[in-house]
Amino acid sequence: MHGENALEKTNRINVLFDFYGPLLTDKQQTFLKCYFQDDYTLGEIAADFQISRQAVYEHLKRAGQVLEDYEAKLGLADRHSRLQAGIDLLEAQIAGLPAEWREPLSGTVAVLRGAE
Template sequence: MSGENALEKTNRINVLYDFYGPLLTDKQQTFLKCYFHDDYTLGEIAADFRISRQAVYEHLKRAEQVLEDYEAKLGLAARHEKFHAGIELLETQIAGLPVEWRKPLTETAAMLRGAE
């Protein structure tokens, strides 16, 4: 996997973990944190938990699949992304309005940003 694809995958897993991490087993949470948050290698995780690299790899793949399954069913990450894209568009459109119209709309956009 190239560097850019690895970064995209890491970002995706981290976003999904933020939404669905508590639904994973303790072991899945720990391995994902070690690998994606703390940047441990498979070998380092394997040594820490006294299991094979292959076992770590399989735990990670299973956890990633569980996160993707939750997202496919619930769509919280996609909804979150769409919501923020909409607010950014709204703020861009507000900036193009006459100054006297901006304040109440800017306050509404700020309220929406704080709603999550």
């Protein structure tokens, strides 16, 4: 993978993997980790598992689609992103308040961040 689009895809797969990885098969988890987290090439994965590069590509493609399917049904990654944006906005608004109000509200933000 090359370029900005590749980075976006890698980030997307890693986020989805954080949420739904345990729902994948062991092989899907292994291939995704090797390719997207450990930066193995298709050829390196193929050699390790004694299969063709095309087979590795198909496994990765299928695993990525499974992750996308889970997200389409459950929406956990999107929900997480929206919550983080809301907490970020809350922090920015708290920063504009008088000092005596900031500390307890900042504690509440910390509790919200910890709830994730």
